[in-house]
Amino acid sequence: MNRVTAGEIAELAGVSQSTVSRALRGSPLVNPITRERVLRIANEKNYKVNTSASRLRSKQSRTLALLVHDDSDMGSDINPFFLSMIAAITKAAAEKNYDILLSFQQFSDDWIADYESSNKAEGVVMLGYGGYTDYIRKIGMLDNAHCVTWGPVIDGQPGHFVGCDNVHGGYVATQHLLDLGHRQIAFIGDVSDDCPEFQARHAGYRRAHEEFSVDPNPRLQATANPSELGGYEAAERLIDRDVGFTAAFCATDLNAIGAIRAFRNRNYHVPADISVVGFDDLPSIAYATPALTTVRQDTATAGDVLVETLLDLVRGNDVVSRLLPPELIVRQSSRRLRAEDAATSRSRPRLTDARTA
Amino acid sequence: MNRVTAGEIAELAGVSQSTVSRALRGSPLVNPITRERVLRIANEKNYKVNTSASRLRSKQSRTLALLVHDDSDMGSDINPFFLSMIAAITKAAAEKNYDILLSFQQFSDDWIADYESSNKAEGVVMLGYGGYTDYIRKIGMLDNAHCVTWGPVIDGQPGHFVGCDNVHGGYVATQHLLDLGHRQIAFIGDVSDDCPEFQARHAGYRRAHEEFSVDPNPRLQATANPSELGGYEAAERLIDRDVGFTAAFCATDLNAIGAIRAFRNRNYHVPADISVVGFDDLPSIAYATPALTTVRQDTATAGDVLVETLLDLVRGNDVVSRLLPPELIVRQSSRRLRAEDAATSRSRPRLTDARTA
DNA sequence: ATCTGCGATGCATACGTTTGCAATGGATTT
DNA sequence: AAATCCATTGCAAACGTATGCATCGCAGAT
Numbered sequence: 001m002n003r004v005t006a007g008e009i010a011e012l013a014g015v016s017q018s019t020v021s022r023a024l025r026g027s028p029l030v031n032p033i034t035r036e037r038v039l040r041i042a043n044e045k046n047y048k049v050n051t052s053a054s055r056l057r058s059k060q061s062r063t064l065a066l067l068v069h070d071d072s073d074m075g076s077d078i079n080p081f082f083l084s085m086i087a088a089i090t091k092a093a094a095e096k097n098y099d100i101l102l103s104f105q106q107f108s109d110d111w112i113a114d115y116e117s118s119n120k121a122e123g124v125v126m127l128g129y130g131g132y133t134d135y136i137r138k139i140g141m142l143d144n145a146h147c148v149t150w151g152p153v154i155d156g157q158p159g160h161f162v163g164c165d166n167v168h169g170g171y172v173a174t175q176h177l178l179d180l181g182h183r184q185i186a187f188i189g190d191v192s193d194d195c196p197e198f199q200a201r202h203a204g205y206r207r208a209h210e211e212f213s214v215d216p217n218p219r220l221q222a223t224a225n226p227s228e229l230g231g232y233e234a235a236e237r238l239i240d241r242d243v244g245f246t247a248a249f250c251a252t253d254l255n256a257i258g259a260i261r262a263f264r265n266r267n268y269h270v271p272a273d274i275s276v277v278g279f280d281d282l283p284s285i286a287y288a289t290p291a292l293t294t295v296r297q298d299t300a301t302a303g304d305v306l307v308e309t310l311l312d313l314v315r316g317n318d319v320v321s322r323l324l325p326p327e328l329i330v331r332q333s334s335r336r337l338r339a340e341d342a343a344t345s346r347s348r349p350r351l352t353d354a355r356t357a
Numbered sequence: 358m359n360r361v362t363a364g365e366i367a368e369l370a371g372v373s374q375s376t377v378s379r380a381l382r383g384s385p386l387v388n389p390i391t392r393e394r395v396l397r398i399a400n401e402k403n404y405k406v407n408t409s410a411s412r413l414r415s416k417q418s419r420t421l422a423l424l425v426h427d428d429s430d431m432g433s434d435i436n437p438f439f440l441s442m443i444a445a446i447t448k449a450a451a452e453k454n455y456d457i458l459l460s461f462q463q464f465s466d467d468w469i470a471d472y473e474s475s476n477k478a479e480g481v482v483m484l485g486y487g488g489y490t491d492y493i494r495k496i497g498m499l500d501n502a503h504c505v506t507w508g509p510v511i512d513g514q515p516g517h518f519v520g521c522d523n524v525h526g527g528y529v530a531t532q533h534l535l536d537l538g539h540r541q542i543a544f545i546g547d548v549s550d551d552c553p554e555f556q557a558r559h560a561g562y563r564r565a566h567e568e569f570s571v572d573p574n575p576r577l578q579a580t581a582n583p584s585e586l587g588g589y590e591a592a593e594r595l596i597d598r599d600v601g602f603t604a605a606f607c608a609t610d611l612n613a614i615g616a617i618r619a620f621r622n623r624n625y626h627v628p629a630d631i632s633v634v635g636f637d638d639l640p641s642i643a644y645a646t647p648a649l650t651t652v653r654q655d656t657a658t659a660g661d662v663l664v665e666t667l668l669d670l671v672r673g674n675d676v677v678s679r680l681l682p683p684e685l686i687v688r689q690s691s692r693r694l695r696a697e698d699a700a701t702s703r704s705r706p707r708l709t710d711a712r713t714a
Numbered sequence: 715a716t717c718t719g720c721g722a723t724g725c726a727t728a729c730g731t732t733t734g735c736a737a738t739g740g741a742t743t744t
Numbered sequence: 745a746a747a748t749c750c751a752t753t754g755c756a757a758a759c760g761t762a763t764g765c766a767t768c769g770c771a772g773a774t
Contacts, residue, residue: 005730005731006730006731007730007731015753015754016753016754016755017730017731017754018731018732018733018753018754018755018756019752019753019754021730021731021732021733022732022733022753025732029751029752029753030752030753031751031752031753034752034753046467046470046474048471048474048475049475049730049731050413050475050476050729050730050731051475051476051477051731052409052410052412052413052418052476052729052730052731053409053413053729053730053731053732053759054730054731054732055409055731055759056407056409056410056413056729056730056731056732056759056760056761057730057731057732057733057758057759058731058732058733058759059759061409063458066459068444070444070448082440083439083440083443086440086443086459087425087427087461090459090460090461091427091461094460094461094462099458099460099477100458100459100460101420101456101457101458101459102423102443102447102457102458102459103447103451103456103457104444104447104448104451105451110403113403114405117403117405118405118406118407118408119407119408119409119760120408120456261646264646289618289621362760362761363760363761364760364761372723372724373723373724373725374724374760374761374762375723375724375725375726375761375762375763376722376723376724378760378761378762378763379723379762379763382762386721386722386723387722387723388721388722388723391722391723406760406761407759407760407761408761409759409760409761410729410759410760410761410762411760411761411762412729412761413728413729413730413731413759413760413761413762414728414729414760414761414762414763415729415761415762415763416729715774716773716774717772717773717774718771718772718773718774719770719771719772719773720769720770720771720772721768721769721770721771722767722768722769723766723767723768723769724765724766724767724768725764725765725766725767726763726764726765726766727762727763727764727765728761728762728763729760729761729762730759731758731759732757732758732759733756733757733758734755734756734757734758735754735755735756735757736753736754736755736756737752737753737754737755738751738752738753738754739750739751739752739753740749740750740751740752741748741749741750741751742747742748742749742750743746743747743748743749744745744746744747744748
């Protein structure tokens with residue numbers, strides 16, 4: 001396609017190829033007038049630096065790899081939250097003149113090393129591996145590799161991570177519900193060791209309770225995998241336990257959507273009977289019915305920080321894992337507890353639907 | 358990172374660097390026994406071909422660029438359908454040993470040429486430019502460039518396109534509703550010239566009507582931009598027009614979700630009062646309430662065909678634009694028209710909710 | 715025994731850039 | 745006037761691979 005080389009531009013400009021290279025890269029060594037001429041001619045001839053040659057010589061690829069965990073085998077869809085993250089990371093990289101090499105894969109030990117040693121990329125951002133503790137250990141062993149993972153930040157954990165401050169997120173969500181007068185607040189989400197992120201959100205849930213001197217009822221905790229279906233089933237179990245509750249904090253927006261559907265099926269209205277708070281702020285969640293109160297993870301800054309951190313790592317700087325503060329977004333799915341409900345400490349179906357009468 | 362070169366492997370194996378190169382690329386020129394030895398040693402030493410050098414010499418990048426239209430400036434979210442497409446394209450490329458370079462950008466005339474002339478990528482897949490007729494013209498002018506766009510396939514249109522057979526999709530969706538006995542079927546979606554894809558879906562809608570010898574009421578067509586909100590507003594307008602209808606075909610799943618919300622607000626139940634069919638089969642749409650009947654675009658084969666077509670183009674083969682057949686997925690949002698509704702030719706709110714009484 | 719052919723390998727070059735070093739010339743200093 | 749310096753430029757050597765061509769040895773043909 002592009003047959004024109006720096007040498008040809010040099011000839012046209014009456015300088016050496018070295019000068020052309022320097023002019024294009026903005027070296028202070030070249031005279032402004034010369035630079036001007038070179039740039040003009042290069043532009044006229046539609047010259048583009050051959051990146052292969054450039055990379056070979058400079059040993060820099062100006063490229064980052066983005067590895068997105070692919071669990072499509074497991075039937076679960078790719079979380080739509082990821083699209084937002086992928087876009088944010090790509091844009092953040094573009095701002096720093098880095099390209100993004102995208103890959104959907106299962107984690108493999110040498111994938112990261114491969115990408116670096118083949119000079120395809122200078123580093124790797126990993127997405128969607130938050131729940132995989134065993135993989136995290138492997139990552140930790142790759143100290144020499146340049147790799148930053150979006151996921152849970154755990155003290156003393158090897159490797160480099162950037163993640164949402166899930167404890168704080170769980171805290172503000174629960175605090176919000178407590179502020180509204182709720183005292184029986186369910187928690188829907190997986191708190192097993194496999195999911196440190198959700199454990200953290202649950203920790204925030206407990207911290208808020210402590211601060212309000214409320215003992216959370218352990219029977220109000222329902223395990224759910226992060227999907228919509230998981231939320232639906234957990235909510236059903238919760239209702240079946242027949243422990244009263246007036247609010248639910250869900251570890252995921254999808255969980256929340258599922259839970260709301262289950263509540264509605266059992267004739268509990270949200271937020272009239274049960275207040276619900278989610279987590280993630282999925283793109284279209286504001287248009288759900290009712291619009292979901294949730295905890296937003298700001299993907300734009302997340303992308304910035306991930307790229308920034310990775311580039312620091314590449315440059316050989318010291319890097320610390322970082323937590324990003326999430327933000328509570330109050331919408332229509334949470335509301336102040338009504339007096340009568342507070343009195344009975346119990347939410348009951350409001351039989352307002354004729355079909356149930 | 359990777360200091361070991363083909364030359365060093367050669368030395369260890371007691372052969373020349375040429376032989377190492379040939380052995381690794383599976384050339385028939387090298388003796389199987391030698392190849393074996395070279396491969397073993399290369400593996401031991403964790404040798405990886407330096408792609409920069411390889412690309413420079415061979416003039417092939419084994420990389421495709423994926424340009425996703427970024428309209429985040431316009432406030433609209435990136436369609437979640439795209440995530441599925443991005444994943445599909447990336448996987449399809451990976452199967453053919455191609456890497457994907459991802460970019461979210463506004464369209465720019467020279468972006469494509471840039472990527473090729475800089476040897477960053479051998480071709481470009483474009484996503485999300487379906488609605489941009491003016492850009493399509495520009496693309497057409499880039500005959501020399503290797504570029505395939507996911508979008509509307511229009512007869513005689515310059516450039517190379519792969520898209521869903523929207524006419525057929527609109528047809529099967531509408532046929533399904535007609536089969537169920539519906540005769541007043543609304544169409545929600547943008548039929549302006551800006552959106553050839555939605556025009557095509559509308560054309561399928563009309564063709565189905567013709568086949569059933571039904572005249573579609575033009576007042577049952579409501580323009581909506583592709584978002585959830587667009588569907589909501591269009592549905593409201595539709596109801597306000599006070600023309601009876603018992604079903605709605607929405608140009609987009611998001612439109613459908615919005616429309617269902619609007620219907621529910623006005624106390625029309627889906628599917629009891631109004632059947633709704635969407636388009637796209639978004640990942641989580643099966644879990645909506647009610648589960649949406651929709652037209653699925655199979656992203657996996659779409660990705661395959663896009664990559665296949667682009668690689669054909671790169672190889673210099675003749676390429677034709679291709680249409681992919683969509684598939685009707687029947688779920689809970691569509692149902693057979695009840696006799697009384699058919700009689701009145703009119704859907705009325707069923708006042709089953711006590712609060713509205 | 716000489717020749718031909720072929721399978722297997724090595725030699726050497728080119729891909730287009732970046733960059734350390736040397737060179738040039740004019741200006742400033744001593 | 746000689747010496748020094750600085751700004752600007754050119755020279756030439758890499759970077760690590762792929763590949764056309766030459767080479768070599770051996771088997772089969774004549």
